[in-house]
């Protein structure tokens with residue numbers, strides 16, 4: 001019988017997460033490894049160890065998908081720039097992977113993997129992966145220290161010309177705004193992130209605390225904290241209106257740690273997007289909270305490998 005499962009890997013600057021993923025996106029086994037970022041070879045030794053241990057845990061695995069942090073060139077299968085794993089910059093990944101891994105594999109940007117995971121098995125999955133009620137066009141925004149994301153059009157991840165598509169965090173919403181680490185000015189993620197929430201809270205007279213603490217006091221009715229989420233939520237809504245007017249996707253899912261604030265952020269974001277986007281376009285785009293949390297990238301990487309390497 002044909003093997004059914006894949007290994008989903010989510011590579012970060014500090015940890016590698018590994019999981020065995022079935023065709024519906026369920027995780028039947030998981031483990032986590034510390035990444036030694038001193039050289040690409042050391043990083044791939046750890047990847048090899050994860051693959052071996054997953055293969056021992058379940059003999060049914062037949063392919064591997066891995067999400068990679070940073071700017072990944074799909075055409076050359078090369079990382080152009082990985083801010084948290086500079087040892088991989090400019091390296092061709094196929095040879096490195098072949099040296100540690102006997103199974104077929106594929107790579108994608110980590111945020112693209114998370115978008116694919118949410119689309120197939122999370123917020124975008126109403127009646128199971130690929131179900132008839134599921135959206136065909138879907139955008140994920142993950143809001144944490146920055147804003148990441150991915151774009152799915154007609155049921156397929158949209159890579160653009162070479163794989164660089166899907167960077168909603170760098171939509172410019174303030175021409176004279178703050179510098180962004182990407183080199184731009186006034187990008188969405190300079191105004192919508194955990195630190196942006198803290199800045200907005202302080203600007204309204206609040207203390208210098210963490211984003212979680214701002215969310216906590218907001219839930220107890222603190223008007224400064226609620227106001228801070230309104231400020232950040234309205235900025236988010238501007239970004240959403242750009243996406244809605246450009247693509248009119250059936251669904252936009254919002255994930256990442258900052259979305260732990262839930263309606264405090266979602267309500268002003270929806271209100272602002274509804275004011276700025278074309279009315280019919282706004283009304284036909286559902287804006288929801290993502291469902292898979294930190295597992296989205298690992299699940300999406302596994303499901304992508306399943307779809308592209310195992311077939312249906």
Ligand SMILES: [Zn+2]
Nearest residue numbers: 170180182187
């Ligand atoms: Zn930027």
